[in-house]
Amino acid sequence: METKQDIINRLRKEILAKQGFKPDLASTSHIKGLSEIEAAFPNGVFPTGMIHEMLFHEGEEAAACSGFLGALLSSLTVPESIILWISVGRNLFPPSIKIFGIEPHQIVFVDATQEKQVLWALEEGLKCQGITAVVAELRELSFSQSKRLQLAIEESHVTGFVLRTDATKLSTTTCVSRWQISALPSETNDGMPGVGFPKWNVELLRVRNGQPGKWEVGWHGNQFQIAQEEAKKAINYEKLGRLRA
Amino acid sequence: MSLWFPMLKTDWKTIRQPELAKVPFVFSTSEKNRLIISACNSVARSSGLHIGMRLADAKAILPDLCVQQDSEDRELKLLKAIGEWCIRYTPLVSLDLPDGLIFDCTGCTHLWGGEENYIREIKTRFKSKGYTVRAAIADTIGTAWAMARFSKNTVIEANSQKLAMSNLPPSALRLDDVTLEKLRKLGFRTIHSFSAIPNSNLRRRFGDLLLLRLMQAYGEIEENFRPLDVPEPYQERLAALEPIRTRVGIEIAIRELLNMMCNRLVGEGKGIRNALLKTFRIDGKQQAVDIGTNQATCNVDHLFKLFEQKIETIRPALGIELFVLEVTLIGEADTSQKSLWTGKTGLADNGVLELLDKLAGKIGSKAIKRYLPQERYWPERSIKQTNDLKEIPQTYWSTDALRPTQLLSKPEVILVTAPIPDYPPMNFRYKDDLHIVKRADGPERIEREWWLDKGEHRDYYIVEDQHGKRYWLYRSGHYGADQTQWFLHGFFA
Known part of the structure; x- marks a missing residue:
């Protein structure tokens, strides 16, 4: 006999499936050390085959964002996969990505001259199944444009990252999440002097069907590490969310 | 002739x-x-x-x-x-x-x-x-040459070079002056007079050239012919009955030409790398559009898509009467089993290559970049741009020294307060903001490649400010020297 809760859970899963979130059968966690953040997403899995939005300020903030993104991408890729990076006026320095676990030659850069070309290339890239992820630096993305992109990935299941360079032009989009990453003072082992492992303040501003949250995430050589007390807070936050639901 | x-x-x-x-x-x-x-x-x-x-x-x-x-x-x-x-x-x-x-x-x-x-x-x-x-006109280049210059006969019948040449002087054989002088001294006034002498004797006395020229004239040895304008071996033509002026018409013509060309190439196991479509208008003007692919292909749909992006640039004016498709670069194509293509990942996948062709066609092939490591310390030269999608790195991506995620294409001048030589700065001003340095690493001295450019070395520091943001700064030259200047070169993640 199914209880009411079971029925609700089952229906909820069906709805999620219809919205494009597939229950992942192989593993519950994709990304090493990031399970707390993954729990914020529906089914508790970082959604691939979706478009994520990241706020990408010029200069200092851009570095933190591209670092976190690089680390995120490294856990999604295998050695042969290809990432497309589309932008106008790019500053990303390819060799630096290596410490986040991606071979820089896996990235194919498309240096467009106009914003329009970026959008076009992004859509074409998202349609292509052989590509693992497409990253595009965009100033603006309207709702209808994001809908087009969504239609493109529904066939191909490519993961898209749209880096929004202009935070003042934010509007509703079909993207599954919106991230904001800012730098935090670095961590060293045992209070050693010098600059240590990079650490970021990772904010999930919005998650479709999930729980937004805020974490302090460090990158320790080959995996993420979420600061402990913050992690606890996040779990509580999630529990609260569940009760509310 | x-x-x-x-x-x-x-x-x-x-x-x-x-x-x-x-x-x-x-x-x-x-x-x-x-x-x-x-x-x-x-x-x-x-x-x-x-x-x-x-x-x-x-x-x-x-x-x-x-x-x-x-x-x-x-x-x-x-x-x-x-x-x-x-x-x-x-x-x-x-x-x-x-x-x-x-x-x-x-x-x-x-x-x-x-x-x-x-x-x-x-x-x-x-x-x-x-x-x-x-x-x-004669069968061989040598005979025709001689006849044009030394004889009144203009057309030599097939296989009668020997007869035609027999009464001509030795200079009709395109020989050098030394050999001609020798022949003249020995009294050989016509070709006939020495053509019966055995080859070995001729070679001993007059060298290889005489024999070569004789045999070339007689057609016993092939002579190379280098045409002025080499016709493209892979060319298809499509003449239009009525001048074509519409986009649909042009599309049909391109598709037709590609079908003809690809049918032929598939049979030969080859594919198109670069192709050129020439359109001849009835007013005598000619236009051309070209496409390029990353991998030889015979996929008509894909090639058509590449041309489709460029149809707009063709101006038919009064009408186009002839389309010519030339393959300017050809490559070995793997035409086996199309169904297996989609299984591969990355650059082995045809879909990816086709996508990159498309992007290159629209945005320009220079816009598509890939980087490979180079074994050089100077940050700007530590990477090498490549257009070849198949090229794999010859060396490892070095992680010995940290490099910033964002590198400014032009380092920006900053004002710093540095306490003592070789110490990182205490604070610096960048874009009117004061950054107080909390943690720092360095210096990492990078010398200039003196055989390439002149200038000071750089001492790099990784610093973190009060907000936790990480920067890559360098001092150009030695501390305390007159022209010492500090620059900001990048941002760390």
Whole structure:
């Protein structure tokens, strides 16, 4: 006999499936050390085959964002996969990505001259199944444009990252999440002097069907590490969310 | 067929200056510090002047001689222009420096009603323009050359080179002066007189060249023929019954041409890398669009998509009457089992390559970049851009020293307070904000590659400010030196 809760859970899963979130059968966690953040997403899995939005300020903030993104991408890729990076006026320095676990030659850069070309290339890239992820630096993305992109990935299941360079032009989009990453003072082992492992303040501003949250995430050589007390807070936050639901 | 212009340069000048036709006229060139005649017209010739004569001697014979300075590659330019014009008689024209052209007229003569008519037509054409020309047709280049210059026979029957050549002097064999002199001394006045001597004796006395020329003239050895304008081996033509003016029409034509071309290429196991579509309009104008792919392909749909992006640039105006598709670069294509293609990942996947072709077609192939590591310390040179999608790194991506995620293309000048030499700065000003340095690493000294550019070395520091943001700063040159300047070069994640 199914209880009411079971029925609700089952229906909820069906709805999620219809919205494009597939229950992942192989593993519950994709990304090493990031399970707390993954729990914020529906089914508790970082959604691939979706478009994520990241706020990408010029200069200092851009570095933190591209670092976190690089680390995120490294856990999604295998050695042969290809990432497309589309932008106008790019500053990303390819060799630096290596410490986040991606071979820089896996990235194919498309240096467009106009914003329009970026959008076009992004859509074409998202349609292509052989590509693992497409990253595009965009100033603006309207709702209808994001809908087009969504239609493109529904066939191909490519993961898209749209880096929004202009935070003042934010509007509703079909993207599954919106991230904001800012730098935090670095961590060293045992209070050693010098600059240590990079650490970021990772904010999930919005998650479709999930729980937004805020974490302090460090990158320790080959995996993420979420600061402990913050992690606890996040779990509580999630529990609260569940009760509310 | 061999074409000989005995007075090429003077004829050319006379056409431009008709008054020179009646006066003795020569071109002169300097050789070994003296002026000699390099070309002379018929009036000068009849007075006893000849090529190679000293200009001073010629002036003694004809005091009112008209002399013009010769330029070095004039005959090459002239012959090239004439040769290109001659494409109307045969597609295969080759230069025969210094004063002739060679045609491969196989299969062309019947269009003019036989070989005699063919020669007559060419001769009258050149005559009407003002060029003196002699021509002869034979089976081999050597015989035709000799006949054009030394005989009145213009058409040599097939397989009768030996007979035709027999009464000609040895100089009809395109030999060097030394060999000709030897032959003359020994009394060989005609080819017939020595052609019966065994080859080994001829070779011993006169060298290989004589034998080679003989055999080439007789057709026993193949002689190379280098056409002026090499026709593209992979070319398809589509003539339109009515001039085409619409986009749909152009699309149909492109598809048709691609189908024809790809059918042929698939059979040969080849594919298109670069292709050129030429459109010929009825007003005589010609337009061309080109496409390129990253991997040889015979996929009509894909190739069509690449052309489709460029159809807009074709202006049909009054209409296009002929489409020509040329494959300018061809590659070995893997035409096996299309269904397996989609299984591969990354750059092995055809879908990815097709996508990149498409992006390159729209945004430009320069916009697509990939980077490989280079074993160099100078940050800007530590990476190498490559256009080849298949190229794999020859060395490892170094992680010994940290590099910033964002690197400014041009380092920005900053103001710093640095306490003591070789210590990182205490604070710095960047874009009007004061950053107080909390943690720092360094210095990492990077020397300039002095064989490439001059300037100071850089001492790099990784610093973290009060907000936890990480920067890459460097000091140019030594501490305390007059021109010491601090720069901000990048941001760390």
